[in-house]
Amino acid sequence: MPIAEAQKKRVLEELPKPIVKSPIEIMDIKEWGRLREEEEEEAKRTKMMKKEKEEIPWWVEDEEDSANPALTFEEQQKHIEELKGALDICxxxxxxxxxxxxxxxxxxxxxxxxxxxxxxxxxxxxxxxxxxxxxxxxxxxxxxxxxxxxxxxxxxxxxxxxxxxxxxxxxxxxxxxxxxxxxxxxxxxxxxxxxxxxxxxxxxxxxxxxxxxxxxxxxxxxxxxxxxxxxxxxxxxxxxxxxxxxxxxxxxxxxxxxxxxxxxxxxxxxxxxxxxxxxxxxxxxxxxxxxxxxxxxxxxxxxxxxxxxxxxxxxxxxxxxxxxxxxxxxxxxxxxxxxxxxxxxxxxxxxxxxxxxxxxxxxxxxxxxxxxxxxxxxxxxxxxxxxxxxxxxxxxxxxxxxxxxxxxxxxxxxxxxSDEDAFSTHSSDEDELPTRRKKRRPNKAKIEKKVGPGKQKPAPKGKAKKGAKKKT
Known part of the structure; x- marks a missing residue:
């Protein structure tokens, strides 16, 4: 046997044997859905138990994405406000x-x-x-x-x-x-x-x-x-x-x-x-x-x-x-x-x-x-x-x-x-009265002087006093 063939045979014998895998089993879709629901329910129960034990905050919906164990409640609230502010700016x-x-x-x-x-x-x-x-x-x-x-x-x-x-x-x-x-x-x-x-x-x-x-x-x-x-x-x-x-x-x-x-x-x-x-x-x-x-x-x-x-x-x-x-x-x-x-x-x-x-x-x-x-x-x-x-x-x-x-x-x-002073003081109250009322005052004074003090003002002509007897 030539030297090259003998060396090739020896190398092939030293290689590791291949591992033969078992054939893949195809799972029914209904069975897969049932298992997925069971996993989600188990995750919910686990999360509720952690919230009851106060291991995670009560407001966290997704423990992996929303919760940061290194942040306190005040820090998370501040971070939320910063995100809202950035959104408003946009x-x-x-x-x-x-x-x-x-x-x-x-x-x-x-x-x-x-x-x-x-x-x-x-x-x-x-x-x-x-x-x-x-x-x-x-x-x-x-x-x-x-x-x-x-x-x-x-x-x-x-x-x-x-x-x-x-x-x-x-x-x-x-x-x-x-x-x-x-x-x-x-x-x-x-x-x-x-x-x-x-x-x-x-x-x-x-x-x-x-x-x-x-x-x-x-x-x-x-x-x-x-x-x-x-x-x-x-x-x-x-x-x-x-x-x-x-x-x-x-x-x-x-x-x-x-x-x-x-x-x-x-x-x-x-x-x-x-x-x-x-x-x-x-x-x-x-x-x-x-x-x-x-x-x-x-x-x-x-x-x-x-x-x-x-x-x-x-x-x-x-x-x-x-x-x-x-x-x-x-x-x-x-x-x-x-x-x-x-x-x-x-x-x-x-x-x-x-x-x-x-x-x-x-x-x-x-x-x-x-x-x-x-x-x-x-x-x-x-x-x-x-x-x-x-x-x-x-x-x-x-x-x-x-x-x-x-x-x-x-x-x-x-x-x-136009040349009257707006802030001038008047000497008497009579100066403030209109002209028409100034003319009526002398007539009133004449009547009082004619009647005299303590006398009753005479009734108008053609009108008899109430209760007075007419002359016969």
Missing amino acids: WAEIGSHREDTQFMHGYYDTWPELPLCRWELQLDHHVSACWDWAYNYCITTRRSKCEILSKEQKKDIITSLKGWVVQDDFDTTVSRLPPNIRYTILVNFASMIILKDCLTLFWSNPFWYLDVDDAISNSEGAEAPFGAHLHTLYKTFLKVEPRLAHHWRAQTTRLANVRYQAHFSKRDLTFGLANKEILRAKAYRFAAARLQDKVFRCLLKDKDENILKTTLGDLYVRMAEFAKDLATSQPLLEWRLLDEIPTEFDQQSKVIETAYIHGLGVRESRLNRHQVIAILRPYFFRTGGWNREGRTPEVMVSRAHVFVEDRVGRWANDAHS
């Missing part, structure tokens, strides 16, 4: 992404916190709040010359309202207005100053309250370093691509806005909440600085200082919150003052209308071509939008409310009492 981001996609294609009515359809209503409400505060805490007088103010104070008031009131002598300007406006002219001037502050401090720069510093300015306001930097960046961005700049400002302002929790509600709100407190603190500081202004102070009554600070601070906070809601929209709110509106009034104008106190009818044209004296609220319009293709058309939000030259007014009878 849903918020999905919804925000969907709305943002619509917004970028021009459907921005449903995107901002304050819908565009409510801008006019909210503006009316907040501007009226400025006037209501001034009416409650400012001086009202019927004297057209406002003798309570000095010449320097009158000059300072007109100068501080540049762009809101024609720059003329105080007495001359007031005398050109109807009597019913003269009564509350100081109230109107104070409300203009407050609204001017809100436009300058809050509405011009939506990032004004971020990272507040210690410096407070009484005129144009003190912008924080970070807020001023963002606003400068936005202005630079605006020159390159207006649409993207508006969108970036809306997104950035919205992330810092924590007043509404519908969007990004489960994000880290530390930054937003901290800056919300800064917003309130800075708004109150602006109110305190305004009360220290001598021009504004001369218009106020002698009220408690704490009441003035609290009420004016609350008003500034509401206006600041409203400005923050407006800033989250891609369309921008803009305005025009006295220098940018028509100088003569026209009833058919789409930019200006007379203030309500004028009492001018809808189709009444008696004040046409009269000069505009002051602007109680600016002309508000919105501009911008993702689908504007670089154009910035003006969409009117509300017309400007103006005071027009009208020396007599709608109610001419008021002109006779």
